[in-house]
Amino acid sequence: MGNSFGCSASGERLVSAARDGDFVEAKMLLDCNPCLAKYSTFGGLNSPLHFAASKGHNEIVALLLENGADVNSRNYCGQTALMQACRYGHWEVVQSLLLFRCNVTRTDYLSGRTALHFAAVNGHVRCVRLVVADFVPSGSIETLYAVTISDRSDGSNNKLKYEQSPLSKFVNKAADGGITALHMAALNGYFDCVQLLLDLHANVSSVTFHYGTSMDLIGAGSTPLHYAACGGNLKCCQILLARGASRLSQNCNGWLPLDVARMWGRHWLEPLLSPNSDLSVPMFPPSSYLSLPLTSALNIARECGLQSLTTASDDADICAVCLERACIVAAEGCAHELCVRCALYLCSTTNIPSESPIPPGSIPCPLCRHGIIYFVKLPCLSSKDIKLPLSLSLCSPCILHHKEQEQDTSETIDSPDTRKHHSSDMFCPVTCSPFPSAAIPFCTCNEGPCPNFESRENAPQEESPHCSQPVLEKTEDMRLEKTKCSNMFWGRRSYNRENRCNAEINA
Structure with missing residues (x-):
């Protein structure tokens, strides 16, 4: 779809910037034409999001998603950016894609x-x-x-x-x-x-x-x-x-x-x-990799948006872990307050040994080492005051919804006629x-x-x-x-x- 904008030269420049991790070049191109985020290559139908996810450039992934890139876009082989990030082990990119509610149940065509x-x-x-x-x-x-x-x-x-x-x-x-x-x-x-x-x-x-x-x-x-x-x-x-x-x-x-x-x-x-x-x-x-509070931290981060993950107001309490962002979540039990980005980082990276005294599946609080089972959102933040990015506010419904699964399985792109239309000589530039x-x-x-x-x-x-x-x-x-x-x-x-x-x- 992105090839119909008549700017393939700028699109290829964005693909190169996404693959090489050139954030300045990618931001300049998207500021001039935000529609380039939906560009796809002619051979493998890969978007810049596929290349950035496969290389692990998390900042460029967030930039593309904020400019309207389709988080569930497929390439010629039916693979999404989430599949590329999981193949190469870029967990930070996976986390960013989950914040924009990517569909984890999709399957590739091969x-x-x-x-x-x-x-x-x-x-x-x-x-x-x-x-x-x-x-x-x-x-x-x-x-x-x-x-x-x-x-x-x-x-x-x-x-x-x-x-x-x-x-x-x-x-x-x-x-x-x-x-x-x-x-x-x-x-x-x-x-x-x-x-x-x-x-x-x-x-x-x-x-x-x-x-x-x-x-x-x-x-x-x-x-x-x-x-x-x-x-x-x-x-x-x-x-x-x-x-x-x-x-x-x-x-x-x-x-x-x-x-x-x-x-x-x-x-x-x-x-x-x-x-x-x-x-x-x-x-x-x-x-030791089982993290039970991860779901609550993801839901709070989706509700607050990406702007609250990077900014802090003057009257808000500063997170005691990073000393940069405002406190948005509180740990269950000890009630220590953290910013949502630090909470996500703790849930995604913590590896608790089996002999740890905290309950299995919980993560230790960085301030008191209390076992955290889930996070709760602080009442001082109202959802009306939070301005969500355009692509985050227009995200797809929950992946657990039955209608979404039925709609995904009945996509016309998975039909035999559509598969027959693709030429076997074409190949995917990222992976197939x-x-x-x-x-x-x-x-x-x-x-x-x-x-x-x-x-x-x-x-x-x-x-x-x-x-x-x-x-x-x-x-x-x-x-x-x-x-x-x-x-x-x-x-x-x-x-x-x-x-x-x-x-x-x-x-």
Whole structure:
């Protein structure tokens, strides 16, 4: 849409400024023509917001949004700026996009991934915490686990209510092949992400689609424990078993997690994944990245607007943390007053160790170390006195609204006719690679090379009833052929697109 303004030269200058982080150039161009914020490139339909989000230039992202940039704009691959920020782990950009009520439930056109998949595949746990903030209730840890505790009482109605909760639906949303965010975090060995996703009601027993999956070397119908066994991270396997994963679950090939570990040479997992294992699995406390007061801080920041985040009046109390901005929120319990930007920063960056005396999921007050469960807005500020920016006042409705979800799923751009209209030769200048950086190393031993399949053929070994020698010989050629490609979740065409996209974004 932005190309119809007849100023493509100025638009390309804004794209270059957004990619390079030139704030002065971007502000000068937007002051002359604010409509340039809606500009999009001809090839990949990327807006300047996509480039600024992928590079982590938070000031330019806020500048573009204040000048009317569409926070939910899509590129040629259907990816939003939120997906780009989550892919590269720019949590500050994710926070700014959430303040303008970006839609976190949108999926891309290539494989149906949400921003949660982009964050989990690369282990960006802070982005995961921010993306799910609107679904986590502001309350104690007992409130978050209320349905889980009632589910243990063997009640079918409670279990159905647990599975149909908005948080559970969003966290367990499946991408291409039925792969969830928990599958991707377990495969790449990101323990912090796995622990946080499990605390956010991720289904430990979810399986990929039975009719096939792009990760065919693990097998269709695989659980997150199968993917963790392929990745080879011991801690991920332990927490999955501690949260209810079964060692006896078989995929469509009849493989146990133990068989997957043997095929990929993860011999250190065999004592743990053995069906008759007598090893004790440690119990893990709630995730140290769980931040319950984040939702209340985000809602107050959205209500106050961006102007109150940076300015302070003469008669207002100054925040004792930053000594710059006016106090807008008060911590529950200790009633210490902070500015909303400091409250957001504390909720987004705090990593509380498990032995901390404060309640799980709360953050310590920077003034008295009291555990904060939620923030409340100070009554001295009235919403009538706050002037919201134009783009923030015209933001989309709440993402939890059912009409918004129905409208998003019925978009004409997702229709087959629209997809057919796009040419396959076009490529996305930012990214179009599903599940990037998911290459699995042949072996992760630190003490020396593990025995490969050729050496195991001549060595005596115990035959498993689920993983026999013909199965190893059958998968050997396919495994060696597929591991040459760094992208194991898409075809050759998308792999070529990934190389072209990376060269474009790093130019």
